[in-house]
Amino acid sequence: MPFDLGYQFSRFNSSRPGYNGTSLQAAAQRFPSDDACFEHVMNVRQFAFSVCRKCGKEGRWHRRGDAKYVQHPCGAVFSPLAGTVFHATKLPLRLWFYAMLHFANSSEGVTGGLLQRQLGISYLAAYRMAQMIRRHMAALEAGAAAHCADHKxxxxxxxxxxxxxxxxxxxxxxxxxxxxxxxxxxxxxxxxxxxxxxxxxxxxxxxxxxxxxxxxxxxxxxxxxxxxxxxxxxxxxxxxxxxxxxxxxxxxxxxxxxxxxxxxxxxxxHLWLYLKEFQFRYNRRNRSGETYWDMVNAFPVISGASSMPEQVALKAS
Ligand SMILES: [Zn+2]
The missing domain is CATH 3.30.420 (Nucleotidyltransferase; domain 5)
Known part of the structure; x- marks a missing residue:
């Protein structure tokens, strides 16, 4: 059992609203291994049975060993992680899921230095990870409009x-x-x-x-x-x-x-990324227990994921 804290997890479910499913144990139970994380991303992106881009047929995509890509019977290879928050990562997926838990539970935001210490990775890797997670949160926030029909x-x-x-x-x-x-x-x-x-x-x-x-x-x-x-x-x-x-x-x-x-x-x-990170949590202030699960239950393609974050240009129209 990963992150064995020495207690029976089920006995310590909080009855306080917003505190259920936010713990390290809850996340570790749902995503106990790298394979579980990978399977989860594949399921979320509905990749397992999607039509192949190369041969145009349906068919089961197979994963060989612990590779970060899947293969079609025709030989085509594709990575479900491409373009998402995990784009081109060399780190284990569990570290990402763990880092995202920090982002969901924190009220003051997560710095690269904190991730560096917690995950035992270089500062550059931690900083890039933090920026990618912020971009992920921004992409998730982009779908939800501020508009409301009967409200100014x-x-x-x-x-x-x-x-x-x-x-x-x-x-x-x-x-x-x-x-x-x-x-x-x-x-x-x-x-x-x-x-x-x-x-x-x-x-x-x-x-x-x-x-x-x-x-x-x-x-x-x-x-x-x-x-x-x-x-x-x-x-x-x-x-x-x-x-x-x-x-x-x-x-x-x-x-x-x-x-x-x-x-x-x-x-x-980079200011917009920090604003979006706080906005993501603030907009879930009344259902904060779902913040983490909102973060890991959709993996939108982040535009320009291979490059470092840039401000979305707001040009005059
Ligand atoms: Zn194919």
Whole structure:
């Protein structure tokens, strides 16, 4: 039994909501070996019986030994790990699943240094692993829209300080937040400009009507000339609607402290990844026991997985 902590796991299931299935033992029981992890990825990606790209036929894909690829009866070879969070990894899959458990259970985020110590791998490997897992979380978050049909979308533009710029000097970044009352979405803007706010909201699938309680956001989104303002300005919205929570403020207070301590001087290029990592956990705050299982029950193809993470360019449209 891996990670034998010397107790009967089943006897210590927590009755506290959000604490069941979050333990090392729960993860180890589900994924006891590298083979179990590999089988799981294959099943999740529905690879086992998929049509072969080479011969166009169905048929059982076979795995030879502990290889990280599978073979079709026609001889075609394919890796179910290609393009996913595990792209081109030389590390055992169990280390990845273990690292993801850290990401799911942490409230302050996971640093490369922590993974380096816990997993006993080089800092570079740990850093790359952390960035890939963040990209994985970002890809999973991309599917879930902030839009909600019967709800106004609350938007706010914030300035984050101590972000490392391109010339290695401390600088700022403009981050756009959107919330529909149940979840928060984030986007890093190159410039605080109206057209960038507009295209960012479109990318977030946060369809209007938009409203903001922040004067600066209202100014940026407002009509210079004769254009209609993007967002209506309602400074007392949350005072007038006491039943609704200001999720953007909630997210900021969740994100800012770790950002200013654990993740000091994140570069502007990578800032979006850290925001998405925290967003992933924050949006599951009411069902945090599922955070880990959400992370390991879908393995979307990460665009450009072979290269290092880059900011998704938000160009003017
Ligand atoms: Zn084939």
């Amino acid at each position: 979308v609350h938007v706010r533009l914030e300035i984050l300080h101590h972000v490392r710029g391109t010339n290695n000097q401390s600088s700022t970044a403009n981050v756009l937040f959107a919330s529909n009352g149940s979840r928060v979405d984030t986007s890093v803007l190159e410039e605080p400009r109206r057209h960038q706010v507009k295209s960012a909201l479109r990318l977030m699938h946060a369809n209007g009507p938009w409203l903001t309680t922040c004067y600066r956001t209202a100014r940026v989104a407002s009509a210079y000339g004769s254009r209609r303002p993007l967002a209506s300005y309602a400074p007392s919205y949350f005072i007038d609607h006491p039943a609704e929570t200001d999720l953007i403020s909630g997210f900021m207070s969740y994100f800012l402290w770790p950002f200013q301590t654990n993740h000091k001087h994140v570069s502007r290029t």
